[in-house]
Amino acid sequence: MKKFKKVMAVAMAALSLATVCSACGGGNPFIASDETQKDVDTSKTQLQVGCYAGGYGRAWLDAAIARFEAQYAQESFETDKKGVQIHVDYQKSYANQSQATMDGMKQSVIFTEQIFFNDYIINGKFLDISDIVTQSLSDVSGGKETGKIEDKLTQEQQKAYKAYDGKYYCLPHYESFGGLSIDADLFAEKNLYVSNKSIGNDYDEFGCIKDEFGIKSNGPDGKSGTYDDGLPATYEEFFQVCDKMVDCGIDPFIWTGGFPEYVNLLPIALYADGAGAEGFSTTYDFDSNGKQVQVYDENMQKQNVVITNENAYLMKQQVAKYDAIDFMRKIVENDASYVNENAKSGACTHEGAQRYFIAGKKKTGFLIEGNYWYNEAKPVFEEMVSDKGDEKYSADNRNFQWIPLPRATSVAPNDYKITTVDRNYSCAFINANVQSDPVKERLSKLFLKFCYTKESLIEFTVESGATKGLNYQLTEAEEATMVSKLNTYEKSVWDFRSRANVLYPISDSQILINNQRSFNLIDADWTVTVNDAKHVTPYAALKAGVSVTEYFKAGWIKESDWTRSFSEYFAIK
Amino acid sequence: MASVSQKKVKRKHKTGQIVFATVMLAIPVLQYIVFYIGVNFNSVLMAFRSYERTNHGWASEFAGFSNFRLVFDNIFGKDSVELKAAFGNSFKLCFYNLCLKTPIALLFSYYICKKLFLHKTYRTILFLPNIISSVTLVIMFMNFIDGGLLEYTGSGLINAQNRPLLVFYWIWSSLGITVLVYSNAMGKVDVSIVESARLDGAGPAREFISIYLPIIFPSVVTFIVSTLSAMFIDQMNLFSFYTNGANTEHVTIGYYLYRETQRATIGGELDKSIFPMLSAFGLLLTFICAPITLGIRALLMKIGGEEK
């Protein structure tokens, strides 16, 4: 009986303690506190901002806020108050923000990603910000800038953002494109650069330079003396480099195995780069604007077609997409020697893959990641510095590079243009619920506008190493100053981006406006079912024995389906 | 006079008993009425209704057999993949349970019941997976295979959704309770029978087959019946391994039902639109499972009896 009483007493004590705990604090002690939260200064007007810190970090926003608060320290936005205090919530992701919870949200200005903005605009969740986009920036830039934000947007962006009713409701935030990164020091050490075979025969069996004196090839752009010299220009060259890596004991590929769909970053990038703007943009505006696009027909014969809304199902049949899948085939065929085991491990996080790429037991050649990975991996570099006790392992002292991708066939230097696709649907907007408070509305608009001045854009790039989806409109001197503040990797991203035609998968097409979610490049385009089995990546599919053609064709849309759904796609839901 | 007072006392007792019983049973009985009878009745009703979200919350209307049609489409339809595979997998799991897990468990139980070398340690270790939660163990296992051993295996197995590995884990982690129950049941075997068999020259293998197996047959029957009745509930740990990302070809009915129900809770508000289809599916499954279970139970009881 004693034991019985004891057990029951302990149980009841635990239960009552738990009940008291949960009741008294109203839930508060259970919520992880955000240690970065500032104390409210009641003498200042308050503004709440939400930001998804993710791979881009928070340094850029902290810096922008510091400048904004200083700039408006003497200005009064409401009676008896002077200056502004901005609080940021970095805890929530806001990605795919539930529309139902937006009305009650206290954050007014939001910077996040994975926002299919038309859904929100249709439901009136975003504030109309046309005024700040189309008016001069001189007020927030202290007279330094007279242009307007709208000028920094491409024609396509302008059309897409205004598509719903001719007004602006949101602005592009950061750019995120997928692709490959290399460790330039490793490339130099192991002579992994492609040799210029037209000059002498100073190359090895893999077509790579034999030693540090070897002459590098012209690279993808076909011009010597540029930043991409020695990098593989064609798929063929690329896989020769891979073979050399294997020969040197290097695993050519690594990506995060914990999120297997990450590998899709590569075929998406190859597809966009291979198809070019006119081809790839058909996947979100369903129109090649009168230009010819190369597609495969039912019998796998190449055809040149003009894509319009009526035959837009052909967008899925592009030759460039097939080539990208075929590229993955080469990887799968050499899976055991080409792919590091961490890419196949469900326990490997994205940081785990970055860590392995930076500091792994075995060297790895190409990291498949988003352009933002370097900033995300900063804690890893810091750990490595403290582990090894040497500053040469810091993020600023290592020489990683973002590289342009090879093509299925080589391109004449004059026709070469990098195309890449920003695939994260990142944007900044103001919650429509600020309309009930004119002070908040004014302040929110002012702050958002402030974040799009030239100074803010540069600051973003310097702090995060990444770029925003706008034309910075820099003078040469301004660009040089900015670039001098970047490390090797960040410079390579800037270099790549300034040469590239960056596509934003948004358009003014009614089909897209009503169904942006369905045309999401990551999931919708690469998840297919072949012989009753679902595959989320071509890598997984080919590994499971699916052929390139089977996988390619499984992603097609039937003409009849497209025609039948056509009217539905146009319908406003 | 005495009898009158006795009667009074008795009546008082009776009243006391009724009051006591009413007070004590009120909550459990009410609970049963609402959460067993009510729930199942409502489940049948839901199978014939459809839910739609309106501005004023959820509206429902009579939907005839459309939910059942949807279920049949999902099972037999041209493009249906998942449920076809799920049925196959659930039946296969049942088969593995009977043909792999049960024999292994019986053999291990025999060893433990005979108190052979290290039997106590083995018994405790076998029981550990029942103490450590399945999800904790899954995560340890997953990281061990795909992290600790990765260098040696050269390729992760968890992501590849390697089927033999999943089945192995499923057996490996669930042997304990079965072994414990069997070995405790075997402990009841009369020592004199074993001794006399030994005198007749029977070795351990013979002893296991001829004496222990027949005696614990009722326990085995109970286990077979419970396996069958859980046929459409077993998730093969898929949700613990992959949350809602298990490959179509591995999905079991139990996993499918749980995953779909759980999906309705994502987003902070209960999404009832999928409930009718799931209820209809559940109803169909019950119609398949109940007769099989009851039939096999009756059959096995005829052969060798079942433990009470």
Added chain:
Amino acid sequence: MTQEKTRSGKRRLLRSLSPFTTLLSVCLFLYAASMVVLLLWALFTALKSNMEFLHNPLWLPKGKISNWEWSNFQRVFKEMYVPVSYTSGPYAGLSNVKINLMGLVTYSVLYAVGSAFVGVSAKCVTAYVVSRFDFRIGRIIYGAVIVTMMLPIVGSTPSEMAITQALGIYDTFIGAWIQKASFIGLYFLIFFDSFRFIPKDYVEAATLDGAGEFTIFFRIMLPLVKNTFIMIFLLLFIEYWNDYQTPLLYLPTHPTVMYATQQLPKRQESGFEQPMRMACCIVVAIPIIVLFAIFSDKIMGDLTVGGVKG
């Protein structure tokens, strides 16, 4: 006596040397080894830094024990949390609100202790009434238990969720407890048998002393089945502590520690790699392992077919 013991020991050893038992012994050894290795690996991994794990994923952490990464356990207390979205209550409209470890443990205790207590009480009380009084409802209840246990009903969870929501107890602990206040199940039969075999004399003596029904139950009968009560309580407690699937469905804004554990593989925060994951797993398993260490003989010894002896 000692001689006999040695002889029986020898005999046992001899028997264990037969090919059949040797094979079994090897299999069991392998099984046990795999389990022990896994648990030790988890423990050692929890004591490595991420950098060390990169170069030494399998073996013991290097260096002195005091230099092992004990701070991982400290981090668990700070960094183990579950993000929750609220649609009502004081946090309405907030998404990704992070419930910390203190919250998770509290919710686990509320769920597991409360549910286990309610569950064991309902079964005990009902079994007592049914076994002691010859009321018609008792026979109906007994019949209901048997039929319910035999009839496998699949897929009634959505209906149950709809009903709890209609009753306004969805996502509340009261609701979770009420759902567990069921008398159905094997444990009912175990209580039923226990009460049936208690001699009537006890009750009669008490009645003569003028004890009421409540006194008889709480003062006499309940103490007699206390062991069964504790065992079933413990078994239910372990079951509910380890259960993440029910809270995931019925308590979406009251995540428990197991619910947090289930989310571990998808955690993307910096530094949250294998060592931290293993540290989390070990921290959440500790209460149960301690409980098991104390009651292991009871828990394992009393299990007969799927249940507990009285």
